[in-house]
Amino acid sequence: xxQERLIGQSQTSKGTRINNAKRFSAFIIxxxxxxxxxxxxxxxxxxxxxxxxxDNNAGLDSSNILxxxxxxRVVTSCLVIEDEEEIKAVYExxxxxxxxxxxxxxxxxxxxxxxxxxxxxxDINSFSILNSEEVIPIQDEMITNVPxxxxxxxxxxxxxxxFFDQSQNEPVFIFFQRDENGLAYLSKDWVDQCxxxxxxxxxxxxxxxSQNINAIYSMISNSYLSASYSLxxxxxxxxxxxxxxxxxxxxxxxxxxxxVVTLDISRVDFVQPNVxxxxxxxxxxxxxxxxxxxxxxxxxxxxxxxxxSIRDYYLFQGNSRTIRIGDIATSGLFxxxxxxxxxxxxxxxxxxxxxxxSEAIRRIIVEYPDVAxxxxxxxxxxxxxxxxxxxxxxSKPNDDFSLGNSIRVxxxxxxxxxxxxxxxxxxxxxxxxxxxxxxKLVADFSADGSDTLDTVTLExxx
Numbered sequence: 352x353x354q355e356r357l358i359g360q361s362q363t364s365k366g367t368r369i370n371n372a373k374r375f376s377a378f379i380i381x382x383x384x385x386x387x388x389x390x391x392x393x394x395x396x397x398x399x400x401x402x403x404x405x406d407n408n409a410g411l412d413s414s415n416i417l418x419x420x421x422x423x424r425v426v427t428s429c430l431v432i433e434d435e436e437e438i439k440a441v442y443e444x445x446x447x448x449x450x451x452x453x454x455x456x457x458x459x460x461x462x463x464x465x466x467x468x469x470x471x472x473x474d475i476n477s478f479s480i481l482n483s484e485e486v487i488p489i490q491d492e493m494i495t496n497v498p499x500x501x502x503x504x505x506x507x508x509x510x511x512x513x514f515f516d517q518s519q520n521e522p523v524f525i526f527f528q529r530d531e532n533g534l535a536y537l538s539k540d541w542v543d544q545c546x547x548x549x550x551x552x553x554x555x556x557x558x559x560x561s562q563n564i565n566a567i568y569s570m571i572s573n574s575y576l577s578a579s580y581s582l583x584x585x586x587x588x589x590x591x592x593x594x595x596x597x598x599x600x601x602x603x604x605x606x607x608x609x610x611v612v613t614l615d616i617s618r619v620d621f622v623q624p625n626v627x628x629x630x631x632x633x634x635x636x637x638x639x640x641x642x643x644x645x646x647x648x649x650x651x652x653x654x655x656x657x658x659x660s661i662r663d664y665y666l667f668q669g670n671s672r673t674i675r676i677g678d679i680a681t682s683g684l685f686x687x688x689x690x691x692x693x694x695x696x697x698x699x700x701x702x703x704x705x706x707x708x709s710e711a712i713r714r715i716i717v718e719y720p721d722v723a724x725x726x727x728x729x730x731x732x733x734x735x736x737x738x739x740x741x742x743x744x745x746s747k748p749n750d751d752f753s754l755g756n757s758i759r760v761x762x763x764x765x766x767x768x769x770x771x772x773x774x775x776x777x778x779x780x781x782x783x784x785x786x787x788x789x790x791k792l793v794a795d796f797s798a799d800g801s802d803t804l805d806t807v808t809l810e811x812x813x
Contacts, residue, residue: 415446416446416448416449416534417445417446417449417535418535419480419527419529419533419535420480422445422449422527422535422536423478423480423510423527423535424478425441425444425445426445426462426525426527426537427475427478427510427512427525428441429441429462429465429466430462430465430466430468430469430475430525431466431469431474431475432462435459438458438459438462439455439459442455442458442459448534448536449534449535449536449537450536450537450539451536451537451538451539451540451542452539453537453539453542457539457542457543457546458537458542460546461537461542461545461546464545464546464549464611464614465525465614467610467611467614468512468523468525468611468612468614469512469514469523470610470611471610472514472516472519472523473514473515473516474514474515474516475512475513475514475515476513476514476515477513478510478511478512478513479510479511479513480508480509480510481508481509481510481511485509486508486509489509489524490504490505490507492617493507493615493616493617496617496618496642496643497616497617497643498645499647500544500616500617503528503538503540503541503616504616504617506528506529506530506538507526507527507528507529507538507541507615507616508526508527508528508529508535509524509525509526510524510525510526510527511523511524512524512525521612523612524613524615525614526541526615526616528541541616544616544643545614545615545616545619547649548614548616548618548619548641548642548643548649549614549619551570551641551649552619552621552639552641553606554566554570555567555570555641555651556606556609556621557606558570559594559595559598560598560606562595562598562599564588564591564592564595565591567591567594567595568587568588568591570649570651571587571590571591571594571651571653572587573644573648573649573650573651574644574650574651575587576644576646576648577644577645577646577648577650580764580796580802581765582764582765582768583765585769586765586768586769586772589768589769589772590768590772590773593655593772593773594653594655597655600627600631601626601627601631602623602625602626602627603625603626603627603634604623604624604625604626608623608624608625609621609622609623609624609639610622610624612638613640616643617642617643618640618641618642618643618652619640619641619642620638620639620640620641620652621638621639621640622636622637622638623636623637623638623639624636629656629658637654638654639651639652639653639654640652653773653776654776655773655776656773656776656777657771657772657773657774657777657781658781658782658783659781659782659783659790659791659792660755660770660783661783661785662755662756662757663754663755663757663758663792663809664676664677664754664755664785664790664809665754665755665756666722666743666752666753666754667752667753667754667755667756668688668689668751668752669751670756672756673688673689674688674740674743675740676740676741676742676743676790676809676810676811677739677740677741677788677790677811678739678740679737679738679739679740680726680737680738680739680740681735681736681737682695682717682731682734682735682736682737683735685717685724689719689722690719692717692718692719693718693719693720694716694717694718695715695716695717695718695734695736696715696716696718697713697715697730697734697736698713698714698715698716699713699714700712700713701713701714701727710729710730711729711730712727712728712729712738713727713728713729713730714726714727715727715728715730715736715738720747721745721746721747721749721751721752722743722744722745722746722752723742723743723744723746724740724742724743724744725740725741725742725744725810726738726739726740726741727739727741739811741810741811742808742809742810742811743808743809743810744806744807744808744809745759745760745806745807746760746805746806747760748760748761748803749761754792754807754809757770758770758792758794758804758807759804760804760805760806760807761803761804762803762804763802763803763804764796764802764803764804765802767779767794767804774794779793779794779795779796780792780793780794781793781794782812788811789811789812790809790810790811790812791809791810791811791812792807792808792809792810793807793808794806794807795807795808
């Protein structure tokens with residue numbers, strides 16, 4: 352039914368593989384189960400094998416075991432079968448030892464889950480069983496995520512599914528296991544753990560699509576069990592509410608339209624099409640993942656970005672708003688607001704002014720005990736300067752200076768996350784674009800165990 356190629360035994364480029372697919376297309380049977388190709392629910396094992404393009408001699412050896420390639424063919428055939436009776440017929444063609452004695456129900460659920468990997472990709476052309484050299488990096492990555500399953504992962508072999516439509520570049524893998532005697536089989540432990548991940552993802556998407564805040568809260572709480580920091584229930588609840596709002600406002604695709612792009616024992620990844628962009632004008636796609644964390648629970652990998660709030664473009668002194676990043680300022684203005692600086696450093700020339708007076712544009716650093724500024728401008732006379740405020744940096748705990756009257760050095764990570772619930776998704780780097788100018792804030796937290804904001808930097812980005 353399928354053409355097999357062992358990667359590594361026949362090293363060809365992707366372009367060659369496409370040409371070969373075209374050249375030999377007459378000899379390659381696409382996986383289309385219709386008419387005479389469909390399995391009958393009452394067909395005997397021999398008839399089922401024949402309908403899969405196999406016969407007893409080619410499929411089963413003297414010990415009634417499917418060869419490795421035929422085992423993969425039989426399992427892969429289920430990815431395009433919709434009728435449960437036909438899946439049952441395929442299940443019955445596989446010796447139970449090669450199914451690790453799993454039930455029909457478990458097998459059916461597993462292949463139905465795997466079928467999500469091929470949706471929207473067209474017909475399967477062939478498959479390739481990766482060689483040992485190519486397998487190791489894939490295994491290593493899974494072991495990094497799930498070290499407790501190293502033995503099972505080392506016995507697992509990736510199979511790349513190859514499609515007639517070569518326009519999609521991302522590879523699609525399914526897996527089988529190989530025991531110490533070379534027997535190809537499907538581990539029940541592998542199947543069960545993949546199903547747990549997939550079902551967790553399914554429950555999560557049901558929760559967000561039904562706006563079930565409590566369920567979202569419960570599920571994302573697991574994501575912080577393995578984190579190097581902790582968040583309060585209030586912060587996690589705020590994040591759950593923001594996730595719910597995000598899906599309501601911007602995710603316009605139905606759950607059944609999400610594409611599964613990765614599925615193994617360590618993680619499952621979905622691509623959501625038809626997601627409104629930040630400007631709410633265009634559509635884009637985004638990826639959501641679920642993975643087993645270091646404590647054995649499932650973490651949700653939601654890439655939702657917080658935009659830097661315009662209120663945080665402003666430096667506050669006490670409750671008074673003083674200056675804004677990007678403003679034009681002078682040394683006289685700074686002296687009147689902040690007093691005499693501790694140090695002013697005149698940097699090298701950046702460029703020549705466009706004003707026609709050949710004044711040099713310089714980088715000027717103005718430092719106060721608790722806050723420092725980078726100005727890009729000109730020197731007037733006697734260390735007087737004028738220029739644009741390019742950076743504001745607060746690096747000492749105090750109640751005097753803040754950004755937006757809310758972000759203060761010394762505040763806890765938990766309090767920062769109440770302001771920006773998804774900041775941890777971007778390593779506490781936040782951006783926004785206003786009037787074609789990009790603004791960026793970076794929050795650095797202490798490494799001494801106090802988990803407080805150590806430094807905050809706000810700057811213009813060219």
